[in-house]
Amino acid sequence: MNLRAIKAIYRFEMARFFRTLLQSFISPVISTSLYFVVFGAAIGSRIDQVEGISYGAFIVPGLIMLSVMTQATSNASLGIYFPKFIGTIYELLSAPVTFLEITVGYVGAAATKALFIGVVILATSMLFVDLPIAHPLAMLAFLVLTCLSFALLGFIIGIWAGNFEQLQIIPLLVITPLVFLGGSFYSISMLPPVWQAITLFNPVVYLISGFRWAFFGQADVPVAISLGAIGLFTLACLAVIWWIFRTGWRIRQ
Amino acid sequence: MPSSKPPIVSVQNLTKSFAGGFTALNDVSLDIEEGEILALLGPNGAGKTTLISTICGITLPSSGRITVGGHDTIDDFRAARDLIGLVPQEINLEPFEKVINTVRFSRGLFGKPADDAFLDTLLRQLSLLDKRDSAIRTLSGGMKRRVLIAKALSHEPRVLFLDEPTAGVDVELRKDMWNVVADLKRQGVTIILTTHYIEEAEAIADRIAVINKGQILLVEEKDRLMSRMGRKALRIELAEPVAEVPTALAEYGLAVENDGATLVYHYDTQAESTGITRLLSALREAGLHLRDLQTSQSSLEEIFVGLVSDKSGAAA
Numbered sequence: 219m220n221l222r223a224i225k226a227i228y229r230f231e232m233a234r235f236f237r238t239l240l241q242s243f244i245s246p247v248i249s250t251s252l253y254f255v256v257f258g259a260a261i262g263s264r265i266d267q268v269e270g271i272s273y274g275a276f277i278v279p280g281l282i283m284l285s286v287m288t289q290a291t292s293n294a295s296l297g298i299y300f301p302k303f304i305g306t307i308y309e310l311l312s313a314p315v316t317f318l319e320i321t322v323g324y325v326g327a328a329a330t331k332a333l334f335i336g337v338v339i340l341a342t343s344m345l346f347v348d349l350p351i352a353h354p355l356a357m358l359a360f361l362v363l364t365c366l367s368f369a370l371l372g373f374i375i376g377i378w379a380g381n382f383e384q385l386q387i388i389p390l391l392v393i394t395p396l397v398f399l400g401g402s403f404y405s406i407s408m409l410p411p412v413w414q415a416i417t418l419f420n421p422v423v424y425l426i427s428g429f430r431w432a433f434f435g436q437a438d439v440p441v442a443i444s445l446g447a448i449g450l451f452t453l454a455c456l457a458v459i460w461w462i463f464r465t466g467w468r469i470r471q
Numbered sequence: 472m473p474s475s476k477p478p479i480v481s482v483q484n485l486t487k488s489f490a491g492g493f494t495a496l497n498d499v500s501l502d503i504e505e506g507e508i509l510a511l512l513g514p515n516g517a518g519k520t521t522l523i524s525t526i527c528g529i530t531l532p533s534s535g536r537i538t539v540g541g542h543d544t545i546d547d548f549r550a551a552r553d554l555i556g557l558v559p560q561e562i563n564l565e566p567f568e569k570v571i572n573t574v575r576f577s578r579g580l581f582g583k584p585a586d587d588a589f590l591d592t593l594l595r596q597l598s599l600l601d602k603r604d605s606a607i608r609t610l611s612g613g614m615k616r617r618v619l620i621a622k623a624l625s626h627e628p629r630v631l632f633l634d635e636p637t638a639g640v641d642v643e644l645r646k647d648m649w650n651v652v653a654d655l656k657r658q659g660v661t662i663i664l665t666t667h668y669i670e671e672a673e674a675i676a677d678r679i680a681v682i683n684k685g686q687i688l689l690v691e692e693k694d695r696l697m698s699r700m701g702r703k704a705l706r707i708e709l710a711e712p713v714a715e716v717p718t719a720l721a722e723y724g725l726a727v728e729n730d731g732a733t734l735v736y737h738y739d740t741q742a743e744s745t746g747i748t749r750l751l752s753a754l755r756e757a758g759l760h761l762r763d764l765q766t767s768q769s770s771l772e773e774i775f776v777g778l779v780s781d782k783s784g785a786a787a
Contacts (some may be wrong), residue, residue, distance in 0.1 A: 220549070233572060304562030309622070312527040312557050313580040314549040358715025471489060471530050 223315040227323025228330075229295050235331050235352075246285055246335045246398040250342040253281055257403060258346060268405050272433050274347040274349050279430040280402025283342065283422070286336040286361065287397060291389045294328030294372030299379050311470055321373060328369040329362070336361050351435065356441075357432035363448050364425055365379035370455035406438045407455045421447055477541060477660050478502035479554075479630055480526060485535035488523055488687075495521040497685040499535070503630075508652070508662045512775055514612035519665045520560060522682065523632045527557045539630060553581065556628030560635045562615045566608035570599060570618055573607065574625050581626035582764035589624060597621050597651060613644040620651065621732075631655060633664040637671065649675055673697075673771035683779050693771070698740060700774045704767050705736040705747060710760035715770075717757045724748050 239465055258274040263302075265273040301307040310320055343349060351357055372389075379385040400422030406414050417423055419440070428444025431437035437444065462469065480503035487496040495518045503509050513519050524530040526537055528544060528551075536543065538608060542550040565573060574590050594600045597617045602610060605619060616636065633652070637645045645668075650785060652662055666672050672679065673693065680690040689696070712731035723746065726735040738745045754761065 220582045222582045222584065223580045226576050229579075230568075230572070230576045233568070237567065247753065300565075304565065305559075307581060308529055308557070308559050308563060309542055309577060311529045312552060312555065314552040314582060315580060431699055 220292065220315050220319050224319050224323045224326070225314065227320065228327045231324060231327030232330065235293075235327070235334075235360055242331070242335070243338060246338045247342050249285070250281060253277070254343070254346045256388075260277075268408070269434075269436055271436075272347060274404075275349050275434075276430075277403050278340070278343045278347065278349055279433050280397070280400075280426050282336050282339050283364065283426050283429055284394075284402055285339055286395045287393055287422070287425075288333045288366055288389050289335050290328055290332035290365045290368035290387070291372035291375065292386075294325055294369040295376035295385050295389075296360045296372075297324045297328055298373055298376035298386050302376075303382075307469070312379055317459075317469075321370075321459055324376075325369040325373050328372060329365040332365040332369065334360065336365065352435040353432045356415045357400050357429065360425070360429045360448070363452065364429070367448060367452040368456060370452065370459060373461070374455060374458050377462055393422075396420055399424075401438060421451060424448065455460065479505040480663070481536075481538045482522070482526065483536045485522070485525065485537060486533045487514040487518075487525055487530060488533045494526065495685050495724055499682075499685070499687050500568055501680060501687055501690060503661060503663060505629075505661055506656070506659050507677040508656055508664065508675055509667045509678045509680055509690075510667060510676035511663060511680050511682060512672060513665075517682045518685040520634055521685075523557070523634055523663070523665070525553055527632060528552055530660075533681070534654075545731040553626075553631045556623035556626065556631045558616075558619045558631070558633045558636055560624045560638065562606045562612065562619065564615055564618060565691055566595070566606070568607055569604050570594070570607060570610075570621075571603045573618065573619050577622040583626045587734055589627075590621075593621055593624055593762065596654070598647065613640045616640055617648075620648070624655075630661045630663070633662065633666075635665055635667065637666060637668060645671070652756070669772040669775055670770065679771070681778055688778055696774065697768070700777070702737055703740055704736065705750075706765040706767070707734045707736065707754070707761060708732060708765075709734065710762045718748075718755055719757050723753070726728060 248325060254274065257277055261273075267273065268276045282354055301310060321364045340349075375385065375388050399417065401417070405419050406427075409417060424444040425449035428436040428441050428448070431441050431444070461467070480501075482499055485496055485499040486494065488494045499518075499522060501522075511519050511522070521530060524540065525532050526544065528548060532545075538544065539551040540554045542548075543553075544551045548739050568576075571587075571590065571594070574594070575585065575587075578586070578590065591603070594603055597620060599614065599617050599621060602614060606751055607615060610618065616639075619644040620633075620636065636652075637648055640648065649671065651704060652664070664672070664676075679693050680692060681688040691699070694771075697714060706728075709732055712729075713727070713734075716725050716727060716729055716734065720734075723736055726737075727733070728735055736747075736750055738747065
């Protein structure tokens with residue numbers, strides 16, 4: 219294993235993040251504050267409690283997941299797409315590195331950035347609401363696994379994308395709607411039975427439910443199923459990446 | 472350059488066909504000796520960049536085998552690529568990154584421990600030290616090309632591929648760059664370069680390989696190639712200009728220049744007889760008085776153009 223290469227890729231990617239640290243830090247703080255103003259104060263004041271939890275606190279896990287998923291995906295996809303776009307990919311392809319090492323470097327950096335943003339949103343939320351964390355280790359595990367799995371998805375998108383439009387289409391048209399419809403701002407038990415059944419086909423429901431359980435000790439679906447879902451999603455992404463390694467698809471002619 | 476040592480790069484029966492069916496390399500075999508400078512010449516689209524890309528691992532071969540330092544570039548790719556540095560034709564650099572960071576990145580990518588002292592020496596050698604902490608987007612085109620060279624050399628390769636290193640670079644920088652190449656050769660680095668400036672290849676290369684339409688036409692020591700294929704010209708300045716070549720001199724195929732003041736005779740140095748002695752006698756018998764004589768050798772460029780057009784004609 220060429221650990222120095224992994225470190226080089228990781229540091230290079232993180233340097234890009236640190237160059238825009240202020241922007242990376244302020245952006246999630248402002249958007250979280252806006253969500254609390256709109257959903258917490260304006261709308262939330264008319265909703266008393268959801269499943270015994272104040273509405274302001276209830277939406278925090280969904281808010282974190284929304285940002286973490288989109289950030290992990292877009293960071294990882296841009297991370298590998300940018301060298302393709304500007305041509306510096308030649309260096310990765312001619313270096314003594316395996317595709318696994320390249321993936322670990324890019325996905326690791328993208329997951330770290332997303333994790334940082336998740337923690338910033340969590341800290342900002344704590345300024346607005348009382349937030350119990352019933353299972354801190356499980357919360358951390360869900361957060362890290364989500365960062366990693368969506369960074370893997372982003373990496374695949376970055377390899378697949380042929381232009382910037384394609385790069386943004388999946389996060390914009392798939393991930394954001396799935397997160398919004400996945401119970402970020404409501405409990406799925408609030409939906410009519412038919413929609414409850416339909417919602418269970420949305421994989422993000424399991425992630426948000428599990429994450430919310432880590433905070434409040436209650437979930438829409440059993441925690442084991444949530445863990446299984448995120449594990450399955452991670453394995454599916456790894457399988458696709460393994461296939462890309464084998465074939466050089468969209469990378470090596 | 473005959474050598475008892477095994478070649479540092481060995482390409483055997485390499486063929487590369489792309490998905491659309493285009494065959495960029497067709498059964499190419501080439502051995503590159505350690506420590507030499509090999510100039511790979513060919514017209515646009517001849518397959519030079521594909522050959523370099525395939526040796527370096529950017530492109531996968533369709534068939535054939537490549538070894539670098541005895542290591543197969545597929546089965547033992549880590550050991551093979553460890554030895555290689557590549558300066559690509561296009562200026563591919565991350566615009567917002569600092570020079571030193573991008574060079575550090577390259578060194579790390581090749582698994583080498585951090586060594587800023589070495590990298591600073593390298594930057595100094597390439598006249599880049601004062602740009603060490605500059606963002607790449609602020610550099611001129613020539614400077615960016617130097618950064619590419621610094622990146623390629625950052626892991627101390629034994630084989631350096633330079634794909635059109637002087638394209639778009641001004642004369643002064645080009646000179647500097649060839650000085651760097653000469654230094655590297657002295658350090659024992661094997662250099663394979665492609666260039667459109669054939670006079671530069673003529674000045675610096677030990678051996679010449681000519682590639683056209685995906686096939687190697689020849690690989691030969693430069694000096695031997697020049698003497699084997701080079702034709703010489705004898706320029707005869709006359710005391711009195713002539714209106715036309717006298718019929719007695721028709722067999723020599725003389726060309727008339729300078730309004731009849733100069734006659735030009737082309738001859739082959741490798742031929743059994745150059746015909747010069749007979750020509751001079753014939754000139755005297757024709758009553759022509761000579762003022763001066765000059766000889767000149769045809770350039771590598773002329774040989775190259777002749778080679779490529781001959782083979783194209785033969786293939787057509």
